[in-house]
Amino acid sequence: MNFDQAKSLRLQRWRDTLDDHDFRMQNPEGHRETLHEMTAALHAENLIDQLEQFDMNEMANAAYWHAVEELQDSPSHYRGASTYDVVQVDNGKLLGTISRSIFNFATDKPRGASFTYDGKVYSGPEGIHLDLGLSRNIGKISGLILYMYGKQYQLIETERVIRGVNLRPIDDPLTYRALVDAAQIAKEERDLHAFEKVRPHIESAAFCICPSCLDRFGPRDDCLMCAGRGFVTKLAFTDLR
CATH class of the missing domain: 1.20.58 (Methane Monooxygenase Hydroxylase; Chain G, domain 1)
Known part of the structure; x- marks a missing residue:
């Protein structure tokens, strides 16, 4: 060559x-x-x-x-570097966990001597799916919803690898507000280095921008959904019960 x-x-x-x-x-x-x-x-x-x-x-x-x-x-996006609780939508029952695309049931189900895990998440041209090797069941992941067994399961992020460190989602509203404001300034100034430091923390936080007022200065003050905060709490495990 x-x-x-x-x-x-x-x-x-x-x-x-x-x-x-x-x-x-x-x-x-x-x-x-x-x-x-x-x-x-x-x-x-x-x-x-x-x-x-x-x-x-x-x-x-x-x-x-x-x-x-x-x-x-479109903030609801599956992340291969994250850990999720997989919770049945209609009753809040924990099906299992996905950690770095490896799935394990919450209960002790037989997986076979040659398997060290119950399933694995794959991404390809046809989308994202969960393959349970032993049972040959395949679930489809759309956004943060898993469709499998004719049921829907919510993927609730509990941990994410950010710059090589395992971090839990931010659950303090004041910290989240400060990060959102910092990201907005960085975005307006096209400060890529500052923006990329805070964006993953915002995305994985226990909060999200209010879908009603979109954190816009005028509508935010009178917004009933977020009570003027500009953000709301994401769906939590207890909300599904």
């Missing part, structure tokens, strides 16, 4: 990563960081010059902003 072929192959890998929609939506920060690491390696190996590296990093940044805008419009 000559130099031009090697360069073409490496650039194609970068483009494939840039176009990896699942990766970008599952982990926008990780997607952007990976792209920047790839361009740094390309530049270090003299496969691209500094201007090309800058342009490619700008494309990665643009993809990041596009992803977070899309996620803001």
Whole structure:
């Protein structure tokens, strides 16, 4: 393989990563960081010059902003790096847990000697599904709802890996308010580094922006749904009972 072929192959890998929609939506920060690491390696190996590296990093940044805008419009999104309680919607009964895409029943169900877990979540062109290997049952995950056994189960996030650290969702309203305000300022100023530090904490918090007033200054003051706070508590385990 000559130099031009090697360069073409490496650039194609970068483009494939840039176009990896699942990766970008599952982990926008990780997607952007990976792209920047790839361009740094390309530049270090003299496969691209500094201007090309800058342009490619700008494309990665643009993809990041596009992803977070899309996620803001559709916040209920399954995260492979998160841990969830899987709770039956109609009675609040805990079916099991999903941790980093590995599913285990809450009760001791036979899984077979060759299995160390009960199921696994897979993502592909046809969507996200839960495969229970032993029983061959397959559930479909849409947003944060699992459809399986003819029933619906809510996925309630209890933990997320953020920058390599396992963190529980923020449940203090004052902290959440401060993070939302900081993110808004960072977004307006296009301060990507500040924004990406707070966004995962906001997304995984026990709260979400009020769907009625959308945290807008005027409507927020008179909003009955959020009582003027601009945000509401997400569906909790006790709310399903």
